[in-house]
Amino acid sequence: MNTTLPRSLDPAPGELLPGYLLRVAHRIGISPLDLAHWCGLPGGTTFPTHHLVRLDDDQAQQTATVCRLGLAEVHGLTLGTQAPSYPPLHPVYLGRHQSHIDMANDGWVFTAFSRYCPDCLADTADLPGGPVWQGSWRLPYTFHCPRHHRLLDWRCPACQAPTFSNGYRVDGRWRPTQLIPSPRSHLHAAQCRHRPGTGRDAPCAHRLDDPSSVTRAPTDAMVHAQQRLAAAAHSAASYGSLGQPTSPQRFLNDVRATTLAICSTWPATAEVFAHAEHLDAVAAHVETLHRAPAERAGPQGDGWLARSVDHPPGDPYQGAALMTLVVQILEDPGGQAVLARVLSRLPSSRAGYRRLRRLAPHCSPGMSAAIGESAQLRRGAVGPPALFPQPPTHQGQLDPESIPNLLPDTWAWPLDELDGPPRQLRRDAAIRLVQMTMGGSRAAAARYLGITPGALQSATVTIRAWQKQPGNAEAYQEALQRIAEIASAAGA
Template identity: 60%
Template sequence: MTAPLPRSLDPAAGEILPGYLLRLAHRLAVAPLELGHLCGLTTGTVFPARHLVRLKDTQAQQVADVCRLHPAEAHALTLAGQAPGYTPLRIDYLGRHQSPVTMANDGWVLTAFSRYCPDCLSDTAHLPGGPVWQGSWRLPHTFLCERHNRLLAWQCPACRAPAFSNGYRSDGRWRPTQLIPAPAQRLHPARCRHRPGAGRVAACGQLLDQTGGPPLRPTPAMTHAHRRLAEAATAGAGREVASLGQRVSAQWFFNDVRATVSALLGSWPHPQNTLEAFGAMDALAPPEALHRTHPERSGELGDGRVARTFGHPPADTFLAATLMALTVAILDDSRGHHVLARLLSALPSTSTAHIRLRQHAPHCSPAMTEAIRGSVRLPRKSTGQPSLFPQPATHRGRLDPRTIPAVLPEHWAAPLDGLDAPRRQLRRDAAIRLVQMATGRSRRSAALYLGIPLGSLQSSTVTIRTWQKRPENAEAYQSALQRVAEMVMAEGQRNESGAPAG
């Protein structure tokens, strides 16, 4: 066991692991890489970026022991700990199992660099070890600082490289990301750590807490979008947000956001006329601004400034703010599904956006799924008669089927009580669907897993399917199931954290 450090730091509000270790290393006058070795986060010369996403319990314990923290404080220093409602950070996302390495290289997690507020860095410079890098700055939908009413910066004013990044090669490709760039070099936390070359080349070293010019101010639409996205990202179990006129889980909302971004970028320049008629452009930048994302994506600039794949917010803060404000305006409006239908109808059937929307549709809100279905031909999973009201495995890897009883406890069933459905059959059906959400089993297999007799399965199936066919019942039921699943997962996490050590 590694001995605790003689001195440590209390994490600041909103701080995440890279910034915390950088401040602590500066206070102790050691290289961040040396501190990473002590904390058990690396054994070589590379500082893996996957620790930014989440920590294993053993890793969190060692970080806590070395830095004199509680393990819960160590977990809270990760993006997953700070943004529980942000679905790209979940292990099971869009029906696929994600590893922390996969997430650390996903453009929707945006771990290749960090946006930042120079004023915030300046305001926290007096803290022990230096200024604080906020965790929310690493998320692609965070593009402004409301405290200072400014769009975040994203480049070093001296070398023009993306801030807090490991930089990019001469051909424009990103170098492999690291938890802390140039980890072997001792630098003040406010200084740019980008290295213009390879090997032992010194980092840029420019102070990033100096603005270098007047800040860009957000429009009201940008501020509104930022608040909506931040609210959803921090939403806990059972909380709902609005999307396309419905109350949905944060998971569905962010999947709707991703689908809308794909529709906007994939159908460009068609959105110009559609959105001008829609009225979403009134408080935003000229529609031509978004067109500037295309040469960056195609690599014509050759400087690696934009994230690695198509379909997510660009690195440039102004362009990202414009895109996300348009996205939220569509999802907020009662006519949003009509606007989406026009955008989707302009997508070529062989386009990347068209292909991705086919993959994402089953994981979006019911309203978004229907909008996509109207313009994009969705694949059928099997031949023969399609299942009526199928239940996708939306919570595989996050929801433990062993915790689900055949009869739901009263407090779990609370979200179902507001539905006008036969109470007993609905609770039995909900238990079956929770197992399907957790495992991907067929309905029959899930019922057998719970020990429900096939006769009871048939009875509840007939009753609940008849009820689901009535207008809006199916959507309301799915929304309630999402809340039940969040409650089950939250209770499981509390039980794990409160269990006595064996």
């Protein structure tokens, strides 16, 4: 259809395509899907999210004709236009050509849902067709509202589904994303469109423009981090990262590389940044990433929004905590050395290391230097990858079910004589006791004890470096034999 609507609306500053279509559809009394069909946007009965990233020339022209807009106004409703320097929205990203669909599916573009400020929605609720949904709310570097000095919300208070998402089914599986969920429903632009039950159930319809909702206020560091990231996504000027000048695009790639470094090496990384604020929020995000995929994808979980370890969290508080730490590292004149220490704990066998190698050519000179220094630290401080082998010497003598994941004082006193890292030694000794009883790999023994991959990595790196010092490996083996005897005598 190329017929012009009898009446339409001017886009509001910062508005995105889905919010604009909702307002127009509500004003003229049709469903968003019908309006989208007239604009040539959907594919059958679905409403693909990639239209949010960019529109091709024919779709943009048809939308302009139907909605009485200029072409520049239509393109201004897409993320690609609103964040011109943001690398994940570029047709060429990390050296590869990507389609609109690739951009929409990238974990650094939140096309599947939108954060929001209830106060902003309330302030614009009286506009024709309803309130304005800001485009910046769809991007992971926007986690607070400067106007109302509050962290953004991201879930409907009634049904708890992420706003503007298609949400989850009653069986816990996530529905395929759509640009506008429940596109056939006639709802106000501020109403939640998630269908809590089956596809035949009515949408939640809870009003999200309730300014009485309570949330945290951002810290000054969080405000600064968002300003820094948003400026880079809109700037073409030279930027600074790890003490050296670079482009905004390379700075933002540094942000992704630093996020990968923090999340891939957690909780060992927490020891490096022990004085950073809100580490509890970062830890909660990393814990979600380490859960099994089925658990992460369950109702009200947010692991599906962070599909791999370098993707930012959906929760605005966790996102603010993580991005604030990232910006502090990149702005620190000594950040290159600190980051090299963190990256040196990233095993070359992990997927995160391979992703880092893909990011490296597109990062700043400071980040490239940190990655190179980390390789030297890994070779010098960590040494050969093999640990002192732990044979199954006590099969049938110990009950593995009685071995705790952190040895108690009554078992661990032989370790106190070693002058080693106490907590890591107790954790590592528990892993080795399981190997002595059951055989198998360190990873299998750690899983048996419920030790997370991050905690296993922390213990492995620390103990490996300590064992390289003369006499430590042999003394440790003697201590383990004594611990096994203590455990056997205790009836373990």
